[in-house]
Amino acid sequence: MQIRDIGEQGLLAKLQKFCPPEVIGDDGAILTTTPGTSLVVTTDILVDGVHFSDRTTTPFDVGWRAAAANLSDLAAMGAVPLGITVGLCLPPDLAVSWVEALYEGLTSCLEISQTPIVGGDICRSSQITVAITAFGEVDPNFTIRRHAAKVGDVLLATGIHGASKAGLELLLNPKIGANLSALARESLIKAHQQPNPRLDVLPHLQELYANSTPVTIAGMDSSDGLADAVLQICRASSVGAMIEMSQLPIAGAIAHLVSAPEALNWTLYGGEDFELILSLPVEKAQLLVEQLGNGATIFGKIIPGTAVKLVDSQGHNPEIILTLDRGFQHFR
Amino acid sequence: MQIRDIGEQGLLAKLQKFCPPEVIGDDGAILTTTPGTSLVVTTDILVDGVHFSDRTTTPFDVGWRAAAANLSDLAAMGAVPLGITVGLCLPPDLAVSWVEALYEGLTSCLEISQTPIVGGDICRSSQITVAITAFGEVDPNFTIRRHAAKVGDVLLATGIHGASKAGLELLLNPKIGANLSALARESLIKAHQQPNPRLDVLPHLQELYANSTPVTIAGMDSSDGLADAVLQICRASSVGAMIEMSQLPIAGAIAHLVSAPEALNWTLYGGEDFELILSLPVEKAQLLVEQLGNGATIFGKIIPGTAVKLVDSQGHNPEIILTLDRGFQHFR
Incomplete structure (x- = not known):
């Protein structure tokens, strides 16, 4: 039909x-x-x-x-x-x-x-x-906004990143996943097909700040990628950031799918993981990691300036400056 | 470019x-x-x-x-x-x-x-x-809803109807407007191109009911046509209506454009006039007509039953039953 x-x-x-039946039939809904x-x-x-x-x-x-x-x-x-x-x-x-x-x-x-x-x-x-x-x-005394990051904050990501992109690639090219377990494969595909918006994180954040409202927490979601979120937060807050490459919340199974540089690309720029990227004082960030049962990762810090740098503290790679250009853009 | x-x-x-600059740059606006x-x-x-x-x-x-x-x-x-x-x-x-x-x-x-x-x-x-x-x-004590029409109410329309449809036809077939004055022509075209949502009517209604809240006024807008609005209000309120043909708020200039039956069609079914169709006790309706400086018309009444009838009290025409089928439908 x-x-x-x-x-x-x-x-x-x-x-x-x-x-809901009560909202049907008028020119608009009343809530x-x-x-x-x-x-x-x-x-x-x-x-x-x-x-x-x-x-x-x-x-x-x-x-x-x-x-x-x-x-x-x-x-x-x-x-x-x-x-x-x-x-x-x-x-x-x-x-x-x-x-x-x-x-x-x-x-x-x-x-x-x-x-x-x-x-x-x-x-x-x-x-x-x-x-x-x-x-x-x-609650106007408890909001998350992009412009509130401060030098000295650490950067925290909920969940893992790059999984949605990996799931998409598995759907487009099933043969690249030959090395993966069925469970790992399903998990990446589900990350792409049915991502979970992180409304569940909010009560934990409220608990962290229960005695210190009003507060404006710095953050946004990673719908356009982890790198984009950090760049947007830094731009709105007039600060820079240093991202520690080894601490990125990379989806483990990606290493079995593609080369290390490509896995890094997916994690930074893949997008659509719909996690939260927050800039918090280190003690709050550590408590949040505990509260989320390690379902969050501290992966960098806010620094003076405007540059967002990707560093490898092992010294194996030169410092890389990230830009907004790599984010997903329509019309091109 | x-x-x-x-x-x-x-x-x-x-x-x-x-x-407004204050709403730019976050994932959503805060109001x-x-x-x-x-x-x-x-x-x-x-x-x-x-x-x-x-x-x-x-x-x-x-x-x-x-x-x-x-x-x-x-x-x-x-x-x-x-x-x-x-x-x-x-x-x-x-x-x-x-x-x-x-x-x-x-x-x-x-x-x-x-x-x-x-x-x-x-x-x-x-x-x-x-x-x-x-x-x-x-204000939850002062709303307009479709389901609130009562037998004995009269039907009131703000503004005139059919003007938007006439304006559209003039744009599609400029030669049909040869008899019209430039002013009449422009006015119909403007009714189509830049209709005015009737937010200005609300303070008048509030004044009418200043001493009698809470109230739910029966009504909706005529975006899908005057007939559709009456039919929707009647269906939601489980009542019928009688529309007096000679009292319809027809755009006068339409008579110079098309035959009388077609003018009636445009008035009932043309749509996109974005006026308000209200079902009110007669004394409230008369006061509203006065307040709006005759920018509103009483054109019918609510009756028992479910049928919406178009009648000609002069007896020149048989009674006509209106149905929703004539309304604007997509996908066909």
Whole structure:
């Protein structure tokens, strides 16, 4: 069954089961917010052939990743999600089951943080496009912002990096993974297909600062890569950084897939791991590493200046200056 | 200069001047809300070739109309705007000036209600797509909802209807407007190109109910046509309606363009006038007509049952039952 067989109203009727019934039927959704909080808003667009393709991404995973990217942006601000809206552009000959699977992926990812879909719009287009806007609420005395890094802070990354890129490469070229265990392989592919936005880190951070609010923690997510996050934080904070190559939170299995320099590239520039990159006083960072059961890594420090340097304290390599040019750019 | 010449970062740099500087540079925008209000969220997508085309719509007007459609949805809930996000899908060979004109149109329409652009995303696509999400806040004791119409209410429309459709037809077939004065012509075209969301009606409504809150006023906007609005309100409220043909708020100049039955069609089904259709007790409706300086019309009443009937009290025509089938549907 194609979308044109059931039309806009028919498709909307099928999608309503994914939304809380109380929000359906008006020009907009009405949501109650917690007094004293500020509203946080973020938006992302995914386009077929640019951000996903049938080769590597099922419609379920397109939905999961779209939700994850937006929830990750909320986590990167320290915000708790309130809801998302879903704008869809769809070709009339697309299968209705594709759209239902997309919504199943969206709601499966949203379920973890109990985030509802509170609105949407669908229209005809030649290219599948998924436009998500997420909104959350944040305690104005406890926010995460890019501009707050200070000289002397250390850089901390949650999770591992390069795994999403490795998973994508495994999907594109299955034979490069011949050396990997089935478990390692699945784990990398899942990192690409169903990344986890790190909203779970926020309560730990709040605990760390329980006695010292108001606070603005420095950080952002690593959706465009670990290197990009460090560069953006440094630019916004007018500081430099030194990244210790041996301390990078590299996905171990990558070493079995590609050469060491390429593994380094994936870790720094792969993107879409949707982890948090934070700049914290060292004692807070160490406590957070403990609280997350070593699910976080201190990999560098903030220094004066504006340069972001990649160093090898063993002295085997010259110092490398990182730039924004390597980040993912559209239109080129 | 095309978008591919300056890339994503170059384009973002040019668009930043349209956004308040304090919201730029993080993963999301942080907005302060008024204590005691609820959040209202609405989203709309416009696609090149579906919702607009170069023949009838300049990029400035695409932006104006996109902002207007979303602000109209907020007005239709009784909400005051807080901000919008703008998601853009753009072909790499599109002129940068096109995107700047789009943003000028957006901000010109938003300026009237002092609504900021607080976020966005841009990406590559084969078809220009503009995805807007608007946020507003509403006093939970004073909302406009579709489900609140009661038997005995009268139906009121702000403004006139069919003008946007007439303007579109004049743009597509300029020769049909040969009988029209330049002023009438311009006015219809402007109704299509730069419709005004009716946020200005809200303070009048609040005044009407100043001594009788909490209240849920029945209504919605006429973005999909006057008939669609009446049908949606009736369906949500489990009531019927009787529309008096001679009282319809028809754009006078339409009579010089097309036959009477076609003028009626445009008025009922034309859509995109972005006026408000309200169901109110008759005394409130009459006061609102006075307050708006006759910029509103009582055109029918709510009756028991589920049918929406179009009647001619002169008895010249048989009663007509309206259905949702005539509304604008995608995918067919």
